[in-house]
Amino acid sequence: MKAFAHINACSVGEVIQLLAKYQGKAKLNAGGTDLLGVLKDRILPDYPELIINIKTITQLNSIEENDEGLRIGALTPLINIIASPLVEKTYSILKEAAVTVASPQIRNMATMGGNLCQDTRCWYYRYPDEIGGMIKCFRKGGKTCPAVTGENRYHAIMEARKCFAVCPSDMAVVLTVLGATLTIAGGGGTRDISVEEFFTPMGNVLVPDEMITMINIPKPSPVASQNFLKFTLRKPIDFAIVSAASLITIDRGICTDARVILGAVAWKPIRVSEAEGFLRGKELTEEVIAEGARLALVGAKPLSKNAYKVDIAKTLVKRAVAGC
Template structure:
């Protein structure tokens, strides 16, 4: 790695001020599992001159159940989320999403805020500079997405955003969207399904450069709610998802009163399946209804030759996750 200034922040306000002071040549570090890889591989067009450490800021490590729901501090690790008895109670889909992320060692390091803020995955974009030089794909100022004519096995099956077909890699993101969470930052409150964007180049969220996640609020599920998460990956540990899915379904008198379904690993942003949700409302949550919802979820898929297999995966995982919600 190249030299950079490592600065321990004592408050979120100071961290934001340091980001403004150093401009685009600065990053914050939480767990660092994604950031350090980028530094070692010289991933970005300009190497950062400053890294601001958030681990030295007090008050960001709590998991609290309050009247309005579950409050998770930005620096809470994925292991802590997955093992929390509070989270495993009413928010079991989120606990399972955290448990299925990466490996045990990485979950001990990685934070929930880092997991939702990591950059999208593509081996062309993330090609290490030390192995023959950096590859300038469209996200690095190049003219085209190299995955489209190249190796796109694990890329988007729903088309491109700004010519790029890299997918969002987060496991906790679809769970937070399905559970209608709110991302609370140093500037605003952002609904989880408005938090992600691929419109800003390398960046995968709507965060401004000097804006930092401080807490995630997950509302308390209604009576009769079931929520769940499933993931398909080559290996149960370490690997990013080929496809994952989270769902939250509330039943009243045996029929679906409300539903939220989110796929990930299939598009540049986590993909909310609103048409599938609407198809479930007012009917019993049967296997037949769940399979129909899965078919609707992929009705407008546009796979490429090498990733067509992900369409059936997505269709099936939606149905299976919904049946998990039904118990």
């Protein structure tokens, strides 16, 4: 690892000032479960001059409920989400997703903000510098994407153009289905943005002097069933091949509301609006659910080695809608 300066931040204001001063040459360290690996393997073209430890801002480790919903501080570790009675009672899908993330050791350290901002897991992007040199693809300012003609079995099947890496965050999938927003603090003040709009094809909307401070989750309908399903190759410690989250409301046998999100299929969690629209107003028979799942994947454009993800995604949508 290259040498860097290190500061324990005391407040959000101090972080913003430091980020502004270092102009993209400082990095935030929350739980460090992603950042330290990225630095050790030297996968980035630029190395930070300063690491700002934000775990020391203890006010951002919080879970509170008010009349509108849940407010989770960005530095809340996943283990606290799993242990929270507030989450369990009304927002159980957050726990369902959090327990599937990595291992107990990582969940003890990994924070909600860090989970949303973690870097891509594309294996070309993550290729360690010490083994044959860094691969400078589109995402690192290069001119190609080796995944297009190479090993693309875990890559995107939807909405990709130059970069085919998928968003690796499980929490992003369930926060999207819940309609959550993020409070972002920066040099220009504070702004709120939906999780749905947070991701971009090459990362996220944060500019160098910004950080996430809070995650705001509206109260879901008490009668909506919440489901999160994740398909992995290994059971413990594995990223999703595909995941699906749903919020389904049934009134007198008819689906009155449906929200369905697919994870690990694109650079952001994908809301399958056409399928949602089709399901609303119908009795969810096996045939209706199967047609909803077909519609959810109509826009899929798999690469040479990942068409299998389309079938897995359809199955997960069916199961998430049926609630099994």
